[in-house]
Amino acid sequence: MTAQTLLRRATGLSVSKSVAERAVGQRMEQTGFADSETYLHAITPAEMTQLIELVVVPESWLFRDPQAFYATVELVQERWARGRATRILSIPCAGGEEPYSMAMALRDGGVPKQAFSIDAYDLSPGCIERAQAGIYGRNAFRAQDVAFRERYFTHVADDCYRIIDALREQVTFRQGNLLQFDTATYSKHYDVIFCRNLLIYFDKPTTRAAIQNLSALLADDGMLLAGYAEVPSFCQNGFAPLQFRQAFALKKDSTPPAAVIQVAALPPARTLRSVPPAPRPRRRVPHRRQPQRRRARVPCRYSKPLCKRTCWPKRACWPTVASCAKRAKKCHAHLARVPEAAEAYFMLGIINELAGKMDLADDYWRRCIYLQPDHYEALCHLALLAERNGNSTAASTLKARAARIFQRRQASN
Numbered sequence: 001m002t003a004q005t006l007l008r009r010a011t012g013l014s015v016s017k018s019v020a021e022r023a024v025g026q027r028m029e030q031t032g033f034a035d036s037e038t039y040l041h042a043i044t045p046a047e048m049t050q051l052i053e054l055v056v057v058p059e060s061w062l063f064r065d066p067q068a069f070y071a072t073v074e075l076v077q078e079r080w081a082r083g084r085a086t087r088i089l090s091i092p093c094a095g096g097e098e099p100y101s102m103a104m105a106l107r108d109g110g111v112p113k114q115a116f117s118i119d120a121y122d123l124s125p126g127c128i129e130r131a132q133a134g135i136y137g138r139n140a141f142r143a144q145d146v147a148f149r150e151r152y153f154t155h156v157a158d159d160c161y162r163i164i165d166a167l168r169e170q171v172t173f174r175q176g177n178l179l180q181f182d183t184a185t186y187s188k189h190y191d192v193i194f195c196r197n198l199l200i201y202f203d204k205p206t207t208r209a210a211i212q213n214l215s216a217l218l219a220d221d222g223m224l225l226a227g228y229a230e231v232p233s234f235c236q237n238g239f240a241p242l243q244f245r246q247a248f249a250l251k252k253d254s255t256p257p258a259a260v261i262q263v264a265a266l267p268p269a270r271t272l273r274s275v276p277p278a279p280r281p282r283r284r285v286p287h288r289r290q291p292q293r294r295r296a297r298v299p300c301r302y303s304k305p306l307c308k309r310t311c312w313p314k315r316a317c318w319p320t321v322a323s324c325a326k327r328a329k330k331c332h333a334h335l336a337r338v339p340e341a342a343e344a345y346f347m348l349g350i351i352n353e354l355a356g357k358m359d360l361a362d363d364y365w366r367r368c369i370y371l372q373p374d375h376y377e378a379l380c381h382l383a384l385l386a387e388r389n390g391n392s393t394a395a396s397t398l399k400a401r402a403a404r405i406f407q408r409r410q411a412s413n
């Protein structure tokens with residue numbers, strides 16, 4: 001078995017051949033093995049752990065994408081008001097930045113400690129050790145506002161700060177692999193799960209397996225917080241977005257698949273018909289609302305040229321063949337005037353995807369990223385398309401590129 005396959009099986013990570021070989025080379029140097037075949041053949045569980053440490057990406061910082069923490073505080077407060085404590089899981093937790101941010105946000109929100117518990121897991125024992133120590137350097141304090149450092153950290157050395165014991169005690173850290181989690185014992189155990197910036201490193205089958213485990217661990221009325229680039233994967237695998245701005249929050253989707261196509265959820269390619277397939281029977285109940293049927297209303301990122309409202313997904317805004325053709329015409333007319341209009345190419349990609357013309361969609365999104373290499377949405381669509389086409393290497397590269405862009409955006413916001 002190659003180093004790449006071995007690592008992929010153990011971690012789920014789409015590790016490139018060169019990264020896997022470099023890691024093996026490093027370990028061979030440290031352990032005195034002369035050739036990689038012998039090293040891989042003789043590898044022990046302890047040595048495997050050392051090897052894995054070299055390929056994981058433990059990048060994290062305190063209050064990364066902070067809206068997720070504020071959305072959780074709201075949920076915990078609301079549950080506590082009804083006498084219910086909230087179980088929170090952070091997986092992967094890297095060096096503890098995420099669960100500690102959660103604990104700080106809850107304390108800032110005046111939530112009593114008996115109102116919640118926080119479990120945090122990471123594949124890497126090194127990460128768990130760092131998390132338990134709770135000592136952070138400059139990189140962990142990348143958030144815009146670091147006033148929390150004064151409240152919750154003590155200065156230990158030059159640029160090093162240690163989290164106060166009162167907060168450290170609120171998080172239980174353990175080493176664990178999401179793909180091997182004991183979902184039977186912890187079935188529906190958690191009310192809130194943070195699983196951010198992990199699936200971007202997985203291929204499609206592994207992503208599906210990971211989401212299945214998360215779904216098994218999450219209570220039916222629970223909330224899951226994902227990384228921005230990971231929302232489409234969740235929507236494709238039984239989750240639906242929740243309305244919390246910039247929190248990338250999702251819930252288990254209990255509604256049957258709607259007749260409308262959810263652009264943000266990136267469904268498998270379908271042929272666009274003038275009437276969406278299998279429409280739900282229309283019922284004339286103008287005065288009676290059906291809350292269970294209502295979908296979260298969130299600002300629509302994709303349909304700006306299609307719809308000026310902030311309603312997504314909403315049947316009324318869904319384009320018909322005729323309206324798509326009109327919009328495509330507008331895009332082409334716009335491109336005739338402004339040939340470098342990346343956004344117009346992006347929209348043409350969407351329109352063609354809806355029409356089931358995936359090759360054309362691919363071509364337009366590629367033109368879009370040629371003109372605007374940091375077009376995040378186009379990269380995500382291309383990644384998902386590559387995945388659908390079974391090209392997992394291209395998909396991983398595109399996802400990683402999208403994730404880097406997203407991280408840059410967040411850092412500069």
Ligand SMILES: C[S@@+](CC[C@H](N)C(=O)[O-])C[C@H]1O[C@@H](n2cnc3c(N)ncnc32)[C@H](O)[C@@H]1O
Nearest residue numbers: 056057058059060092094123124177178196197
């Ligand atoms: C980029 S960090 C994300 C940390 C944090 N959730 C965040 O968003 O800041 C990715 C982490 O995933 C961990 N990891 C990789 N594969 C894993 C797996 N199969 N199960 C649990 N953790 C895993 C790595 O050790 C690494 O610390």
